[in-house]
Amino acid sequence: MQYIQVTFTFENIEAYQQDLLINDLAEIGYNTFEDTESGFAAFVDFEEYSQVTLTEVLTNSLENIVYTYTVEEIAAKNWNEEWEKNFEPLIISEQCYVRATFHPAQPQYPYEIVIDPKMAFGTGHHQTTTMMMQYILSFNVQDKAVLDMGCGTGILAILAAKKGAKSLVAIDYDEVCYQSTLENSTLNNISNIEALWGGKEVIPQASFDVILANINRNILLDQIENYAAVLNAGGSIFFSGFYESPDLEMITEECLKFDIKYVDHQKIGDWVAAHFIKN
Template identity: 45%
Template sequence: MSNIIYIGYYFKVHPLQPAVEILIAELGYAGFESFVETEDGVTAYIQKEEWYADILDDVQILNSDEFQISFTFEEIEQTNWNAEWEKNFNPIVVDGECAVRAPFHDKFDTKYDIVIEPKMSFGTGHHETTHMMIQHILKNDFKDKSVLDMGCGTGVLAILAELKGAKPIDAIDYDNWCYLNSLENVERNNCKSITVIEGDASAIKNKYDIIIANINRNILMQDMSTYVSKLNKNGMLFLSGFYNDDIPMIQEVCEKHLLKFEEKLERNNWVSLKFLN
């Protein structure tokens, strides 16, 4: 991986909210794979081989009259990445029960303590969608349930699922860096029941009691039939990676597949939904 070069975009945003959330979502659709929120905006990263000169043309918020957004960008050698995360990655505690921290942070006195070396992967718990997925896992019974973490990023949700008693667990991500990072984090947290797989929805071979999919609206809708076909009877499906305004489209697709809406979580206009099969 040492030869991979990333392009880093440094966005200054005013006012910050909800512009930062919208910007991250639109950059995600454009192909950016990792984000760090900063005091005055957000830093976004994309592999140089995925970058092209007009990549920001479809990022509509940059043309909005409601927000002032400026940016600079540069090439970043991957060897600089750990230092970048150590500068920006602060530990979090979700609902007083689950801490997500880096190896260089002190241990928390919480029921669940997860150590993540995020590197270039999305899913440290800081983003609203990951935070809500952690809340779902904390609130629901995972003991002896088979689980799929689709779009696993750092593997944090799969790791928490195992800590909650789930087994076996598959964690899938199409991005090679996320795949490698999840392998590292699974080992770092001494997990024994997680199989990490590199691929997209076509890599799903098993059936599960619980499927967690924190991706984005378009991918979720595209792959819904696959998720449903791999969900056991009376299984639970947790979805996130989209906004409040996207709920009608998501619900329509889910109801088409006879899924029953159960619960909604909301955080800064991002939402996470629970459905039952």
């Protein structure tokens, strides 16, 4: 398979601005990203590349940012080899050890998760995933029904399963993420995660005690009504993938329409994760 590589060079970009751009590119089909000394490279399947769409994203995302970029056609890479070069083990709250298959086990930690991310989002290294894992580690999910929206590698659902969740549904619109969740569930000997490929339309007509949604502000705002419809009274939602201002206020206001109230939030860098409860 042929790919298009778009390599960005920046003069004045902040880390959170680069994260936002990467998120916007992912939404138009870019599926792999590599850091460079002065920016990053983004990769998309040759058939999915559109200069018009790329220009629209850059115009909306990079206002007042000085940058240049190049576009080139490249042959397929061994993506597993690429991420193996940069994937280091991770420890969350001194309780959860996240590693790849080629790292040694560390049985001194209460929870160990083995992740083969491939091109799926969610190794725990991003601030949003870290905060969501911290919430799960501090929250009682024993015997609860859990919905994980935008599951990526399945890492959040896997951690909830290891903490005793009764049943779990993990949903992602990206087929790579869907397949990754299936594979990673097997790697971690988890048998009670049902992975689904799609968006809000595939949420089962069931009831959940806990919803995990690490996506982005606009998708969260669009899907809160769907979450409210399947969340039990007294149930918790944990959101991440957005910023404190104005995102948190917008999400809080939307949740109030469905009698879901803000509890607290945490912040790493510019990213926020928040806990809400349905009355």
